[in-house]
Amino acid sequence: xxxxxxxxxxxxxxxxxxxxxxxxxxxxxxxxxxxxxxxxxxxxxxxxxxxxxxxxxxxxxxxxxxxxxxxxxxxxxxxxxxxxxxxxxxxxxxxxxxxxxxxxxxxxxxxxxxxxxxxxxxxxxxxxxxxxxxxxxxxxxxxxxxxxxxxxxxxxxxxxxxxx
Amino acid sequence: xxxxxxxxxxxxxxxxxxxxxxxxxxxxxxxxxxxxxxxxxxxxxxxxxxxxxxxxxxxxxxxxxxxxxxxxxxxxxxxxxxxxxxxxxxxxxxxxxxxxxxxxxxxxxxxxxxxxxxxxxxxxxxxxxxxxxxxxxxxxx
Numbered sequence: 001x002x003x004x005x006x007x008x009x010x011x012x013x014x015x016x017x018x019x020x021x022x023x024x025x026x027x028x029x030x031x032x033x034x035x036x037x038x039x040x041x042x043x044x045x046x047x048x049x050x051x052x053x054x055x056x057x058x059x060x061x062x063x064x065x066x067x068x069x070x071x072x073x074x075x076x077x078x079x080x081x082x083x084x085x086x087x088x089x090x091x092x093x094x095x096x097x098x099x100x101x102x103x104x105x106x107x108x109x110x111x112x113x114x115x116x117x118x119x120x121x122x123x124x125x126x127x128x129x130x131x132x133x134x135x136x137x138x139x140x141x142x143x144x145x146x147x148x149x150x151x152x153x154x155x156x157x158x159x160x161x162x163x164x
Numbered sequence: 165x166x167x168x169x170x171x172x173x174x175x176x177x178x179x180x181x182x183x184x185x186x187x188x189x190x191x192x193x194x195x196x197x198x199x200x201x202x203x204x205x206x207x208x209x210x211x212x213x214x215x216x217x218x219x220x221x222x223x224x225x226x227x228x229x230x231x232x233x234x235x236x237x238x239x240x241x242x243x244x245x246x247x248x249x250x251x252x253x254x255x256x257x258x259x260x261x262x263x264x265x266x267x268x269x270x271x272x273x274x275x276x277x278x279x280x281x282x283x284x285x286x287x288x289x290x291x292x293x294x295x296x297x298x299x300x301x302x303x304x305x
Contacts, residue, residue: 081192088190088256098255105193105254109202116197129297132288140285142248146205151197152283156172159291 023048031055063123070127074135074147077114084112116146119154122161165239171286175242176234177216180280182249182257183265184208187272190256198230201279203250204257211266214249214282215241217275234281244284252279 011021021035031050037043050056057063087104090096096104105112120128128148132138138147145152168175191206208214216238222228251257259272292298 084193085190102254112193113202114192114194116194129292129295133292133297138288140207140246140248140288141291142205142207142283142285144288146192146194153197 066121066123067127070124070148071131073149074131077147077149080112080114087112114146115149117151118149120148120150120158122158124148124150125158165237166235167241167243168235168284169243171284171290173242174231174234174281174283175214175216175240176220176231176236176279176281177218177238178220178279179216179218180249180276180282181213181215181217182208182259182274182276182282183211183213183271184247184259185210185212185269185271187257187259187274189259193254194250196250196281199227199279199281201252202254203252203279203281204254205248205250206256207285208247208249210245211269211271212245212247213241213243214247215239220279242282242284246285246287248283248285249276250281251276 011019019037019039021037023031023033023035031048031054033046033048033050033055036045036047046059048055054063084105087096087101091098091101118124128144128150132144132147135147138144141155142152144150145155186209188207188209191204194203194205195201196203216236219236219238221236222231249257257274257276259274261270262273263270265271265273289298
């Protein structure tokens with residue numbers, strides 16, 4: 001069974017009742033992992049060979065943490081934009097004065113100001129690019145950088161090193 | 165004094181004239197990655213133009229070095245489909261509509277009075293195609 005272009009999973013059961021699964025990934029982090037499990041005891045035994053630490057990071061959940069952190073950052077940045085629009089609409093409707101508007105933002109920068117200072121890692125870039133296809137209003141690299149808090153200048157340095 | 169049209173070309177000025185068919189306002193407040201100033205970031209979409217009206221000198225040598233690729237002479241301009249603008253401050257820039265700028269279409273015009281940085285946007289599709297995230301890959305190898 002092909003999950004996507006890079007991951008293939010094969011499974012079956014043998015005469016002893018043990019269930020066998022093989023996971024094969026290709027590309028830079030090529031790995032061949034055999035998983036043997038007993039249906040009654042629910043114990044799984046892994047064995048395999050892989051290049052680099054990409055597969056290990058996936059198995060140990062480190063990759064998942066990067067995905068979660070990157071997406072949470074994007075949600076928080078959109079929330080900061082929403083907070084700014086809320087305050088701005090209060091200013092325009094006369095509910096707050098310009099001085100109050102400025103002091104509110106200056107006193108609570110964490111709620112309103114989006115930082116763009118992060119140097120993206122390759123993993124974060126992969127997550128950002130994959131997610132950007134489904135996120136609304138991400139049309140330019142600057143949109144992507146402000147959404148995920150990447151510095152556009154660091155982004156330009158990292159992107160030529162990304163492999164096709 | 166020149167007009168720049170390539171991706172990532174940037175101008176910086178104390179006052180910048182902005183002309184666009186469609187300003188995407190009110191924008192977002194960001195801490196600019198180089199200057200670390202609190203600036204309002206917004207996009208100008210379609211037939212966009214930005215020109216330095218008054219020069220801006222970086223505060224120190226370190227900043228000069230970091231922003232060495234920026235164009236700062238009065239008259240330096242960007243002409244592109246989409247331009248990202250960073251203006252010092254937190255109040256949105258007010259655009260005025262002027263009809264018949266290109267005979268057929270009107271335009272939105274504004275002139276900033278504070279430190280302004282404008283950059284020509286790179287479409288995300290450029291990177292997505294190059295890195296194989298879309299089926300529509302670049303054919304020229």
